[in-house]
Amino acid sequence: xxxxxxxxxxxxxxxxxxxxxxxxxxxxxxxxxxxxxxxxxxxxxxxxxxxxxxxxxxxxxxxxxxxxxxxxxxxxxxxxxxxxxxxxxxxxxxxxxxxxxxxxxxxxxxxxxxxxxxxxxxxxxxxxxxxxxxxxxxxxxxxxxxxxxxxxxxxxxxxxxxxxxxxxxxxxxxxxxxxxxxxxxxxxxxxxxxxxxxxxxxxxxxxxxxxxxxxxxxxxxxxxxxxxxxxxxxxxxxxxxxxxxxxxxxxxxxxxxxxxxxxxxxxxxxxxxxxxxxxxxxxxxxxxxxxxxxxxxxxxxxxxxxxxxxxxxxxxxxxxxxxxxxxxxxxxxxxxxxxxxxxxxxxxxxxxxxxxxxxxxxxxxxxxxxxx
Amino acid sequence: xxxxxxxxxxxxxxxxxxxxxxxxxxxxxxxxxxxxxxxxxxxxxxxxxxxxxxxxxxxxxxxxxxxxxxxxxxxxxxxxxxxxxxxxxxxxxxxxxxxxxxxxxxxxxxxxxxxxxxxxxxxxxxxxxxxxxxxxxxxxxxxxxxxxxxxxxxxxxxxxxxxxxxxxxxxxxxxxxxxxxxxxxxxxxxxxxxxxxxxxxxxxxxxxxxxxxxxxxxxxxxxxxxxxxxxxxxxxxxxxxxxxxxxxxxxxxxxxxxxxxxxxxxxxxxxxxxxxxxxxxxxxxxxxxxxxxxxxxxxxxxxxxxxxxxxxxxxxxxxxxxx
Numbered sequence: 233x234x235x236x237x238x239x240x241x242x243x244x245x246x247x248x249x250x251x252x253x254x255x256x257x258x259x260x261x262x263x264x265x266x267x268x269x270x271x272x273x274x275x276x277x278x279x280x281x282x283x284x285x286x287x288x289x290x291x292x293x294x295x296x297x298x299x300x301x302x303x304x305x306x307x308x309x310x311x312x313x314x315x316x317x318x319x320x321x322x323x324x325x326x327x328x329x330x331x332x333x334x335x336x337x338x339x340x341x342x343x344x345x346x347x348x349x350x351x352x353x354x355x356x357x358x359x360x361x362x363x364x365x366x367x368x369x370x371x372x373x374x375x376x377x378x379x380x381x382x383x384x385x386x387x388x389x390x391x392x393x394x395x396x397x398x399x400x401x402x403x404x405x406x407x408x409x410x411x412x413x414x415x416x417x418x419x420x421x422x423x424x425x426x427x428x429x430x431x432x433x434x435x436x437x438x439x440x441x442x443x444x445x446x447x448x449x450x451x452x453x454x455x456x457x458x459x460x461x462x463x464x465x466x467x468x469x470x471x472x473x474x475x476x477x478x479x480x481x482x483x484x485x486x487x488x489x490x491x492x493x494x495x496x497x498x499x500x501x502x503x504x505x506x507x508x509x510x511x512x513x514x515x516x517x518x519x520x521x522x523x524x525x526x527x528x529x530x531x532x533x534x535x536x537x538x539x540x541x542x543x544x545x546x547x548x549x550x551x552x553x554x555x556x557x558x559x560x561x562x563x564x565x566x567x568x569x570x571x572x573x574x575x576x577x578x579x580x581x582x583x584x585x586x587x588x589x590x591x592x593x594x595x596x597x598x599x600x601x602x603x604x
Numbered sequence: 605x606x607x608x609x610x611x612x613x614x615x616x617x618x619x620x621x622x623x624x625x626x627x628x629x630x631x632x633x634x635x636x637x638x639x640x641x642x643x644x645x646x647x648x649x650x651x652x653x654x655x656x657x658x659x660x661x662x663x664x665x666x667x668x669x670x671x672x673x674x675x676x677x678x679x680x681x682x683x684x685x686x687x688x689x690x691x692x693x694x695x696x697x698x699x700x701x702x703x704x705x706x707x708x709x710x711x712x713x714x715x716x717x718x719x720x721x722x723x724x725x726x727x728x729x730x731x732x733x734x735x736x737x738x739x740x741x742x743x744x745x746x747x748x749x750x751x752x753x754x755x756x757x758x759x760x761x762x763x764x765x766x767x768x769x770x771x772x773x774x775x776x777x778x779x780x781x782x783x784x785x786x787x788x789x790x791x792x793x794x795x796x797x798x799x800x801x802x803x804x805x806x807x808x809x810x811x812x813x814x815x816x817x818x819x820x821x822x823x824x825x826x827x828x829x830x831x832x833x834x835x836x837x838x839x840x841x842x843x844x845x846x847x848x849x850x851x852x853x854x855x856x857x858x859x860x861x862x863x864x865x866x867x868x869x870x871x872x873x874x875x876x877x878x879x880x881x882x883x884x885x886x887x888x889x890x891x892x893x894x895x896x897x898x899x900x901x902x903x904x905x906x907x908x909x910x911x912x913x914x915x916x917x918x919x920x921x922x923x924x925x926x927x
Binding site for chain 2: 263267268315317363367371372373374376377378380381382384385388389391392395396517520523527559560561563564565566567568569570571573574577578579580581582
């Protein structure tokens, strides 16, 4: 069959995702038209809102940071053949780790606190991913269902902790105390100012740099270590992995622990970098968008960075959009997200047969020309 | 007598909170028994609720609202089917996509149509499903024990509550006593065998997701035009996922699924009543603990500690015909 033909990489990782993305944007444009606004104007405002001025770029990259972490989290689990829908809960738990470290170990100097916070968030996120991972690896419970359940359990648990333990006495709002000033992640505009560079203030902070470091680390881990190799083998074919002497369960757990830790790093940006305290639902759906980011980025760090940038742009531009055109609310961005997941994830094979046909026709014509 | 009345009140609330769960969980069951994972229940419910409230508002009749909800959820089911069955896409991803899409789309269209911040206008009595009072319910009310059961617990619900609980035995009958049901279950267990028998796997799976759409549409309509009086942004608040949990808890079977829904509905009803109450011997039970209980129970079940939940064998696997 023609559909089983191996397409060259530039089509598989370039043309097809772009076609799918174009389809998602086309439908989004139709939604805008149906509401009675001009799609071109919307695109213009989106791009201006995301990159048009200094402050906007800072905001765009701040959102991008969250998406890089959750996108990487999804990708690592996916390489092992797992669907980690639980990034939301794992990030929420990571936030608990960060806030506990920052509030109760506030005597530490900043450089040590930075390491402690990274470790605390990773440990909490990984711990929350461990139970579904263990149940999947050793008892065969379907990880999709258990991670969904764990999102809800995390949400209840953290509301309880916030209301009954972390809430300062006398306060009515269920949020924790604020992190001491010297323990917060420095904003990029402050760092730039100390070098004498003038930048507009934005929530962009040091965690963006850490996100890029994580991209490199994940790339090294997945493609250049034997654990990464084992994880990919299990993901490709668990039975074959068993015959090769790899215990799939072990790598299922390893992949999920790393995935949970990566998701939890989102809390560094939100809790330690921007909000400076633990808020209810601070994860705000970033974990779910990570699915889209991972799928769109073909689960490769470079792709994930680009996809995260796209979603960061949509988030920041979308805020501008609801400001400029009152009939289009921020929900437009959620619609675009949904469509992107639908077309790049669920219907990724839609164009494949047709593109393969065109490619074969093109190739045979070229070969005929060369022969002539 | 005091306690008895309290029990009746809680059970009454249980029926009301578990109705949307029963409908949605049965919907999930039809889809999943045929081999298509349906994580999209949440988004479909939301879409159904929005369609029902909008159409009921414009036409002033709840039945049109219900039809609109069912039409909307059938369309969404077909979209899910198009991605999962026709294009063999990933079923989990498709479900999540529909959930996110509907969360945004209902709010966006709601603001564009009604300009009330994502809400639909409040419906008047005529545009909603009203409670149905059984014959003689008022006369019976003063009879001890049977009176309250008949007039409070059984009578006085809207039509969708009764439909939901009739849908349970009906689904059982369809699933286990009809040729359609046999084929549907077979397609979820061993599609190759069904294909060999000359029945189209694709068509069977499409029929199953359409059944799923009809049921989940009713569940959405219940939220916005029977229990509530308008559509609110993200009003499902995770009910689709609880229904999914109930379906797993009920081991993909109609009656156990119904009991799981009743249990989860009961926990919900009790949670609101127990807020700040000191229980003798236990002390104050945190509301969050009761809210998390359905999810915890489902995880424990999935881990195989209380019975074993065995999913349909071909669940999540697109059928690829050999050539």
